[in-house]
Amino acid sequence: MTGSGRGGVLVVVATPIGNLEDISPRALRSLAEADLVVCEDTRRTRKLLSAGGVATPPLLSANDHTEAGRVGAVLARLRRGETVAVVSDAGLPGISDPGERLVRAAADAGFEVTVVPGPSAALSALVVSGLPTGRFLFEGFLPRRGAGREERLATLATVEHTIVCYEAPHRLARTLGDLAAALGPDRRVALCRELTKLHEETWRGTLTEAVARVAEVAPRGEYVVVLAGAPEAPVVDDDRLVAAVARLVADGSTTRDAVAEVASAYDVSKRRVYDLATGPEIRLQP
Ligand code: SAM
Numbered sequence: 001m002t003g004s005g006r007g008g009v010l011v012v013v014a015t016p017i018g019n020l021e022d023i024s025p026r027a028l029r030s031l032a033e034a035d036l037v038v039c040e041d042t043r044r045t046r047k048l049l050s051a052g053g054v055a056t057p058p059l060l061s062a063n064d065h066t067e068a069g070r071v072g073a074v075l076a077r078l079r080r081g082e083t084v085a086v087v088s089d090a091g092l093p094g095i096s097d098p099g100e101r102l103v104r105a106a107a108d109a110g111f112e113v114t115v116v117p118g119p120s121a122a123l124s125a126l127v128v129s130g131l132p133t134g135r136f137l138f139e140g141f142l143p144r145r146g147a148g149r150e151e152r153l154a155t156l157a158t159v160e161h162t163i164v165c166y167e168a169p170h171r172l173a174r175t176l177g178d179l180a181a182a183l184g185p186d187r188r189v190a191l192c193r194e195l196t197k198l199h200e201e202t203w204r205g206t207l208t209e210a211v212a213r214v215a216e217v218a219p220r221g222e223y224v225v226v227l228a229g230a231p232e233a234p235v236v237d238d239d240r241l242v243a244a245v246a247r248l249v250a251d252g253s254t255t256r257d258a259v260a261e262v263a264s265a266y267d268v269s270k271r272r273v274y275d276l277a278t279g280p281e282i283r284l285q286p
Contacts, residue, residue, distance in 0.1 A: 007110075007111055008111050008112075009113075010078060013031060013093070017091045017196055024116065028053075030085055032054040033083065035082035035084065036057065036082065036084045037085045038060050038074060038086045039062070040061065042061050045087060075105060075111075091118075092118070121192075124196070125195060125202075126226055132161075135160075135161040137159055139163055161229045164226050170219075172214055172223055179225075180210075180211055186208070187207045189227050190225075190226040193222065240266075245258045
């Protein structure tokens with residue numbers, strides 16, 4: 001299909017994460033009609049298209065290393081008014097996969113970018129995890145080593161949303177061990193394996209149990225790790241803080257010392273305790 005005359009269009013197309021039946025009729029039509037399909041692995045995309053009964057359009061490979069170098073060629077096609085589709089090996093392009101750079105370049109150059117939505121391992125795992133789905137953080141793959149990994153783990157420990165991570169099977173044991181150390185042994189976790197495939201399985205438990213489980217049964221296949229968020233810090237009400245300061249002052253503390261002690265005991269700011277204890281309606285002498 002040549003362009004509409006309004007300029008080219010970049011179409012981001014989702015493909016199955018394991019089960020070929022999950023390709024949508026619109027995805028197949030979009031790929032068949034594209035002037036060019038940018039894909040990670042041309043053999044894999046060819047197989048997908050032939051399974052869907054679609055003649056293979058011209059393909060251009062782009063992986064993590066080569067995507068930036070393909071931007072010029074893709075923009076040139078879009079300038080000619082052509083339709084360029086982007087797929088990755090599985091799921092949604094741009095989600096821990098190539099695609100993001102092409103989308104940004106096309107959008108920055110003023111071309112229309114549109115999506116044919118479909119499977120993604122992250123959302124599929126989230127919805128079967130049994131963990132809260134209302135707010136979540138997609139973490140993708142953790143940095144493999146070094147300070148970057150340490151820092152990311154420390155940050156994740158405080159996140160109150162459900163957390164979704166990708167991990168390779170041979171790194172799963174180490175990652176679960178690191179997560180248990182950083183997030184605490186009792187944090188709930190779901191290990192979602194081989195979603196949509198023959199050996200699909202979702203295991204749920206604590207991080208300690210997960211570490212034991214992968215030590216017992218060697219991980220095989222593709223995994224998404226879904227973690228419960230950090231428990232919310234309990235809300236301490238104002239009256240309680242004022243009463244605690246008053247007690248300490250009655251026992252002989254200065255207001256200043258009492259404020260510091262209460263702030264630290266309840267893990268709230270000194271400013272808040274001080275303002276409550278000495279504020280206009282209140283209560284104690286500064
Ligand atoms: N773009 C893809 C998407 O939207 O899901 C993700 C690509 S990323 C390179 C591959 C990772 O996704 C795997 O290492 C695994 O963590 C996860 N994954 C992909 N397919 C999966 C499946 N069927 N079951 C479980 N995890 C899967």
